[in-house]
Amino acid sequence: xxxxxxxxxxxNDVLSRITHDLRTPNAVLTSNIQMLKEDYPQSEExxxxxxxxxxxxEMIAQYELANSLIKGRITPTSQSIDYNEIIHQLITTNLFIxxxxxxxxxxxxxxxxxxxxSNLVMNILKQVLTNALSxxxxxxxxxxxxxxxxxxxxxxxxxxxxxxKDLPIIKKLFYRGxxxxxxxxxxxxxxxxxxAIKLLEGELTISSNTKGGTTVKINIPNxxxxxxxxxxxxxxxxxxxxxx
Numbered sequence: 001x002x003x004x005x006x007x008x009x010x011x012n013d014v015l016s017r018i019t020h021d022l023r024t025p026n027a028v029l030t031s032n033i034q035m036l037k038e039d040y041p042q043s044e045e046x047x048x049x050x051x052x053x054x055x056x057x058e059m060i061a062q063y064e065l066a067n068s069l070i071k072g073r074i075t076p077t078s079q080s081i082d083y084n085e086i087i088h089q090l091i092t093t094n095l096f097i098x099x100x101x102x103x104x105x106x107x108x109x110x111x112x113x114x115x116x117x118s119n120l121v122m123n124i125l126k127q128v129l130t131n132a133l134s135x136x137x138x139x140x141x142x143x144x145x146x147x148x149x150x151x152x153x154x155x156x157x158x159x160x161x162x163x164x165k166d167l168p169i170i171k172k173l174f175y176r177g178x179x180x181x182x183x184x185x186x187x188x189x190x191x192x193x194x195x196a197i198k199l200l201e202g203e204l205t206i207s208s209n210t211k212g213g214t215t216v217k218i219n220i221p222n223x224x225x226x227x228x229x230x231x232x233x234x235x236x237x238x239x240x241x242x243x244x
Contacts (some may be wrong), residue, residue, distance in 0.1 A: 011173045012070055019063045026060055029053055054095070059186060065123065066173070066188045069195035076117040076199050078223040081151075083108050083144050086122050094126060100133045108144045114151055115223040120196045127193040128155045128216045134183060135159040136213060146222075150202075153218040162208035170206065179210060193218075 033053055036046050068074050087106060091098050125142075132140040136159025143154045162170055166177045171194045174187040190206075197204045200220050208214035 015063060015067050015070065015173065019060070019067045022060045022063065026053075026057060029056070062186055062188050062192065066192050066195070069192060069199065070173070074120075074199065076120055078115045079118055081111075081114050081116050081118055081121060081146075083111060083146070083151075086118060086125065087142075090122055090126055090129070094130075097126070097129055097133065103133060103136075103139050104129070105139055105141045107142065109146060111146050113148075114146050116151070116200055116220055117223075120200060121220070124193045124196050124218065125153070127189040128153075128218070131189050132157040132159065132214065132216070134185065135180065148222060150222050151218075151220045153216075153220070155216045155218075156213065158213040161210035161213055162206070163210055167206065167208060171204070 030053060033046065033049055036043070037050070040046055087108070091101055097104070129140065129142065132155050136157035138158050141154075141156040143156075145152045160177075160179055162177050163179055166175075166179075169175055170177065171190045173191045176185060176187045190204075194204050197218060197220065200223075202218060202220040205217045206214065207217075
């Protein structure tokens with residue numbers, strides 16, 4: 001029987017290997033489809049291949065983000081947050097959420113000035129909204145309340161819920177609920193959200209049952225406005241760290 005620590009080490013190693021091994025085939029497929037599009041610009045078959053490649057690229061991006069968060073390679077920044085703009089960008093850039101926008105009820109309070117890492121916040125919302133829309137066929141409710149101290153985000157659905165035995169480990173890397181059947185997914189969404197929230201010194205709580213759906217609550221502290229010179233210094237350090 002593996003201990004939790006050993007199991008985490010193995011899972012993290014698997015994640016790193018998957019992330020590394022998928023980059024090359026993705027690059028090859030991307031370049032070849034682009035060349036085929038130039039020769040056959042009206043081909044429906046190539047269009048289908050391109051859509052499949054988009055899904056493949058998104059999956060790789062999920063693996064890379066999870067790997068970077070778990071390995072501590074991301075340093076949060078702090079900018080003024082406009083949650084209306086973040087939601088707009090999320091709907092614009094994420095095809096799955098865009099296609100299900102009619103099922104999404106959004107309530108954002110008049111914003112107090114708050115600061116956080118907009119990219120991390122957007123990824124957190126992306127993960128929890130994708131989960132809620134994936135495992136529910138009815139409406140999903142997003143409520144965002146901000147004040148000078150923190151932001152409270154609640155995502156509620158009336159979907160299949162999470163069995164009680166799964167709740168304590170549902171945020172674990174690659175873990176998926178035992179009641180999801182053949183629904184597609186990677187088991188990375190809540191891991192990414194949880195790691196990003198911890199990086200922002202926030203808290204993620206999940207309540208659920210298999211009859212009443214799932215409620216995800218997120219509390220993110222209000223950060224301080226970052227000095228631009230600090231951001232430039234950190235960016236220089238991070239770029240230097242990536243240099244051979």
